Amino acid sequence: MSERTPKVIFENVSKSFDVKGDKLEVLESIDLTVGEGELVCLLGPSGCGKSTLLNIAGGFEQPSSGTIKIDGELITAPDPRRVFVFQEYGIFPWASVWDNVVLGLRHLSKDKQYEIASEIIDLVGLSGFEKTYPMALSGGMKQRVEVARALAVSPDVLYMDEPFGALDSLTRLTMRSELIRIWKDRKPTILFVTHDVDEAIQLAERVVVFTGRPGSIAGVIPIDLEHPRDLGSAQYGVIKNKLYELLGVSHLI
């Protein structure tokens, strides 16, 4: 990974919240560099500050100290070049699939919108559902709409906050392989938050493991496995053990 141009650079990022006068330390001196086109998973226990870190990177919140730079630029506000895929559904329930997907394309001509949106909708496998409203879609389909809406603007960075967390295990598997397919196709930089060890190993080129709150980086594990990855392989088991070790839990129950 070292030969990649750095894309997102976290430098000594800390964050605390004021909760009824008390200071709640959520993140502690995070240093992390993510390369251009890299798929990094942020793995950690619930409440360790993964969403908070992603929100800071997305420009929705400010760090208490430290900086985040993308392409050398300091992040201060959200930007359509870097799109967030939310933990809870962020698509608009009052708009059809089509209207959701063209949201970020609204400054383009109708022809251009049509060209891009139909291609993306096809890519996420939602052709034929353009006029459907999210209410009538399954959880997996809604999440595809959200991914499509994000991809439509050809972002250089995708922030994905447990995007498949609410899906059933089968749909989750399909969505993961589709994400890999789309990522290979377009090569955006992806910061993917999860608390699922298997998900991290299946997706990531590197897994960044967080400690419990206040979250700091417990370790970074590279995963040099080719896609499609074999869940049953020996290397897989070794990596899994390492991750559990870093998380400080045993998977032998």
Added chain:
Amino acid sequence: MTTPLIVIAVAALCFLIGTRGSARVQNILLPLSVTAILVGLWDLACVLTDTQVFPTPAKTWAAFGEIVESERLWGDTVASLFRVTWGFLLAAAVGIPLGLVVGWSTRTFRALNPIIQGLRPISPIAWIPIAILWFGIGDGAGIFLIFLSSFFPITVGTMAAVRNISLVHQRSAMNFQMTGLELFRRVVFPASLPQIITSLRISLGVAWLVIVAAEMVGMDSGLGYLINDARNAGSRYDLVVATMIIIGLIGIVLDLLIRQLEKFDEVRWGYVNR
């Protein structure tokens, strides 16, 4: 004495049969039989107390025919509906945009919310003297009162809806750099619309309550005036009760009409349990 008892007995039997039926049967038979039982009880009470003033269901039915034939009903209904429609539409036209802006902008909210909350608890009925002072007796005062009674629920409901917009949707809007009018048109308004429609529904109901009261006190036409007139013109309580029933029925129709707004795809998401 026997007729109401028979009605009650038959209605009770229908009710029992109805409880065993399918949902469709229940939806029709149960309310019908309950209504019949109540009408039977009403009749029975008239017979037992031997009242000379309060009308029996039969007399009320006859009065019903009398009002319809007298052609006053049409004019008074139109008068009431006219005031409600214009007062309500004006209130919606002012209240929805105001609620959207006050709900969205924290500074405007701080400035205006106390005033809105302070004026809101004043019953529209209390405004009647002022309404008559400003507009005289007639449609103007009626429209003004309906405007007041609808304006506050609509504005406050819209404000609350805007302040309830989920953080995820706000952030989606920020992420795609929506600002100004576009932000309102594409996110703030549609996100609040289900709750806005609910507040429209509530305020139309209130408006229909208020117009009758207002017409009884300070107007010379309308269904409220018709009630007052019937009582003053020789204690015609049969006409009073018949008019009350008509008011109730129109209220149901108004609610049914405004509920159609809840059926659009753009807002249905707001009414299903997720």
